[in-house]
Amino acid sequence: MAEDGQDPSLADQEDDEPKGLNEEFSELPPVLKGDEKLIELLPGATDNAASFLFRYEDHTLGNALRHIIMKNPQVEFCGYSIPHPAEAKMHIRIQTYDDVSAQEVLEKGLDDLADLCDVVVEKFNEARNESDSQMTA
Amino acid sequence: MTQPSEAELAKRRFVEFTAETIKNTSATDYPGVYPGEDHSWNIDKFRDSFQVEFHETKAFVSSFSLIGLSAPIANAFRRILIAEVPTIAIEDVYISNNTSVIQDEVLAQRMGLIPFKIDDDLFKWLKWAPAKGQPRDYNTIQLDLEVNCEWFEDGKDKYKKAGERDPRKLYKNAHVYARDFVFKPVNRQMPFVNASNDRGIPSPVFPMHPELLIAKLRPGQVIKIKTHAVKGIGADHAKFSPCATASYRLMPKIDIIKPIIGADASKFARCFPEGVISLKPVTEEQAEDENSPYAGHEGEKYAVVADAMKDPVTRECLRHPEFTDKVRLGRIQDHFIFKIESTGQFTSNDLFVEAAKVLKLKCLRAKRAIQLMNK
Numbered sequence: 001m002a003e004d005g006q007d008p009s010l011a012d013q014e015d016d017e018p019k020g021l022n023e024e025f026s027e028l029p030p031v032l033k034g035d036e037k038l039i040e041l042l043p044g045a046t047d048n049a050a051s052f053l054f055r056y057e058d059h060t061l062g063n064a065l066r067h068i069i070m071k072n073p074q075v076e077f078c079g080y081s082i083p084h085p086a087e088a089k090m091h092i093r094i095q096t097y098d099d100v101s102a103q104e105v106l107e108k109g110l111d112d113l114a115d116l117c118d119v120v121v122e123k124f125n126e127a128r129n130e131s132d133s134q135m136t137a
Numbered sequence: 138m139t140q141p142s143e144a145e146l147a148k149r150r151f152v153e154f155t156a157e158t159i160k161n162t163s164a165t166d167y168p169g170v171y172p173g174e175d176h177s178w179n180i181d182k183f184r185d186s187f188q189v190e191f192h193e194t195k196a197f198v199s200s201f202s203l204i205g206l207s208a209p210i211a212n213a214f215r216r217i218l219i220a221e222v223p224t225i226a227i228e229d230v231y232i233s234n235n236t237s238v239i240q241d242e243v244l245a246q247r248m249g250l251i252p253f254k255i256d257d258d259l260f261k262w263l264k265w266a267p268a269k270g271q272p273r274d275y276n277t278i279q280l281d282l283e284v285n286c287e288w289f290e291d292g293k294d295k296y297k298k299a300g301e302r303d304p305r306k307l308y309k310n311a312h313v314y315a316r317d318f319v320f321k322p323v324n325r326q327m328p329f330v331n332a333s334n335d336r337g338i339p340s341p342v343f344p345m346h347p348e349l350l351i352a353k354l355r356p357g358q359v360i361k362i363k364t365h366a367v368k369g370i371g372a373d374h375a376k377f378s379p380c381a382t383a384s385y386r387l388m389p390k391i392d393i394i395k396p397i398i399g400a401d402a403s404k405f406a407r408c409f410p411e412g413v414i415s416l417k418p419v420t421e422e423q424a425e426d427e428n429s430p431y432a433g434h435e436g437e438k439y440a441v442v443a444d445a446m447k448d449p450v451t452r453e454c455l456r457h458p459e460f461t462d463k464v465r466l467g468r469i470q471d472h473f474i475f476k477i478e479s480t481g482q483f484t485s486n487d488l489f490v491e492a493a494k495v496l497k498l499k500c501l502r503a504k505r506a507i508q509l510m511n512k
Contacts, residue, residue, distance in 0.1 A: 018265075021509070025502040028495070029223070029265055029370055038506035054503065060216040061499055067209035071178035073168035107507055110500045115180050116210065117497035119187065120203075121490055127189035127201070128486055135194070 031056040031088075041103075042091065049095040050102040057090040058082060065092060068116070069109040074100045139173045151390065153467040156455040164207055164470060192446075192474070199485035200476045202388065211385055211473045217492040218383035220371040224482040225255050225278060225342075227364045227376075228266060234361040237313075239352045247351055248364055249376045251315050252480040253280075256341030259329040260482070266367035274324040278342055278366040281319045284310045286354035304355070313352040313360060315344035342366075345481035379488055381478040388472035389448040392465040393440060396430045401459055402440040408454035415443035446474065 017023070021038055022030035032038060032055070042051040054061065062080035069078040069092075077095040094102040141149075153160040168176045186205040193200040203211060230245040237244070255263075255278065264276045272279075286308050295301040304311040320342040322330045333341040352360065371378030391413070397405045398419070406414040416438040424435035431439065450468060454460045477485040 021502060021506060024505065025498060026264070028498050028502060029373075030268070037510060039503060039510050041510060057499070057503075058216075060213045060221070061496075061503070063209040064213040064496070067207055068178060070167050071176065073177045075168075103507065107504060110504045110507075112178050112180070114497045114500040114504075116183065117493045117500070119180060119184050120206075120214075121493045123184070123187055124189050124201075124486075124489060124493070127191060128194075131191040131194060 045102070047101055048097075048099060051091055051093045052106060054090040054092065056088045058088070059090075062090045062092065064113060065106075065109055068112045069094060069105060071112070072105055072108065074098075075105055138175045141171070141174060150470045151467050152387065152470050153465065154450055154452055154455075155466075156452060156461070161470075166207075193476075194486065196484050197479040197481060198477075200474065201486075201489075203385075203473045203475060205471055206473060207471065211475075213496055214489070214492050215383055215385055215475075217495050218380055218477060218488060219378055221495050222379045222483070222488060222491045223265075223368050223370050224377050224379045224480070225253055225260070225263070225366045225368050226374070227251065227253075227280065228367045228369070229272075229365040231363040231365075232361075233363070234359050236358045237352045237354050237360055238358075244352060244360075244362075248282075248362075249374070251318075251349060251351070252345045252482075253278075253366060254343055254345050254481045256329055256333050256338075258332065259326065259341050260368070262329070263368050266369055272365050274326050276367060278326075279321040279323065280342065280364045280366055281321055282313070282317055282351075282360060282362045282364065283319075284313050284317055284354065284360050286310045286356055286358045288356050304353070308354070308356050310354055312350055313354060314347060315349035315351060316347035317351075318344060318364075379480060379482050379491075380485075381480055383475070383477045383488075385473040385475045387468035387470065388474055389445045389450045390467050390469055391442045391445050391448060392467075393442065393463065394465055395463040397440040397460065397463055398431065398434050399437045399439075402438050404457070405440045405454060405460060405464075408457070408460075409451075410447055410449065412444050413442070413448045414440050417441050 018026060018030045020032065022032055036055060038055050040053040040055075042053055045051065059082070062082070066078050066080045069075055074096050075094065076097050078093065080090060080092045082090055092106070094105055096102055096105055149161070149165060152162055165171070166176045170176065183205070188202075188204040190202040190204065191199070192202065227248045230248055232241050232245070235241050235244060239247075262275070263278070267273065267276050287310075288308055289295075289306075292307040296307055301307060310317075320330075320340045322341075326341075329341045333339075354360070369377040391409075402416055406416060408414075419431045419434045419437050419439055421435055423429050423431040424433060426432060450466060452466060454464055455466065475489070477488055479485045479488050483491055
């Protein structure tokens with residue numbers, strides 16, 4: 001934060017431009033500091049059983065993602081936890097049947113959840129337009 | 138693949154409330170739970186089954202049902218509404234002078250909590266709060282508050298001769314309101330001011346509630362403050378939360394299994410808030426059919442469910458032994474009645490759309506992070 005009450009007028013100097021993922025997803029608050037990674041593979045992973053660390057995520061994404069991954073019939077187990085309430089970290093564990101890749105399952109889960117949001121918005125706007133037109137009619 | 142019957146699906150969706158316990162609380166629609174059934178994620182199936190119904194639509198208060206959603210998803214939307222949809226709020230307060238009875242730190246705290254509405258285009262253009270370094274035109278909105286309290290010219294006369302005691306009639310600026318904030322646009326913020334002036338709006342930044350009281354002054358007291366408002370999210374501080382409340386509840390369901398007739402019926406109706414249960418007279422036809430449970434009760438009233446949505450599921454009716462085997466109370470597991478009250482930056486309905494966008498962005502960002510992880 002600024003040291004004093006200086007006017008926000010130094011427009012040409014862009015000194016705190018976000019970088020990396022912060023820049024790529026500038027509509028979300030910039031959470032990553034320095035070289036931090038948003039997601040890491042935790043030690044002890046095999047191809048079909050792995051735990052992932054999500055930084056700066058909580059129950060919001062954790063539970064929704066767990067749900068959508070559990071919807072995948074190739075998944076034997078999926079669970080999430082927040083190891084410590086004072087650390088902004090979320091762990092998600094995925095175990096799959098046979099030789100299905102845990103990481104691909106995670107990526108599919110994220111895709112499915114993104115598609116779900118699209119459908120929800122689409123149907124929400126449809127219903128909203130319908131109820132608006134009923135009101136004006 | 139077998140397809141369960143509608144009756145079976147309705148049973149699985151029903152969360153039963155008995156006098157002492159709640160049964161069937163968690164969803165079971167996952168692959169592997171029911172042999173031979175397909176419960177895998179299918180976007181087309183979801184599109185067909187998901188429904189939205191509106192109950193109340195005012196600009197800043199709306200209520201709607203999302204039907205066919207699972208609890209973790211509905212909860213993600215609710216949590217994002219409260220904590221992750223951005224708005225602007227005053228973050229830094231630079232006090233030059235404050236001789237009012239409100240202490241500096243209390244005044245600063247109050248200012249943070251004032252809901253400001255900012256022009257949509259300016260809001261989109263605005264970047265996040267500066268992590269460090271100087272405030273810039275693209276991340277800071279400057280709002281100034283300068284008020285001096287003094288006697289009105291005829292104030293002293295009014296006080297002595299007319300016995301006037303209302304401070305607002307005796308002194309100028311006896312009350313300081315949110316509307317006294319003045320937006321000080323700088324550099325690239327100017328075009329937004331011009332654009333909103335063209336639309337007949339004097340300023341692209343204004344308090345949602347102009348009459349919001351900030352402080353009270355007496356003659357000679359002064360407040361001179363410069364503030365910086367920034368874009369932030371509710372997870373950082375509740376002042377950034379875009380909604381007053383965002384909550385959901387499950388749709389109540391009342392099944393009357395055996396008819397409740399006569400005096401019992403009105404007693405039954407009294408177990409619920411008004412409008413939930415209505416009383417209907419038994420028709421001649423119903424009374425004449427010997428096999429019907431209404432036989433011989435012509436003209437008497439019987440209870441029917443009029444509007445289950447109004448029921449808070451207090452379970453009062455289960456306290457009376459005459460009703461225990463005649464009624465089944467519960468809620469529907471995948472029917473969420475949302476209620477969103479906005480503080481003004483977005484309309485309530487837009488707020489929900491914003492929340493869905495944020496969830497999608499979080500998914501896309503995580504997907505990208507996995508790609509980066511493999512490098």
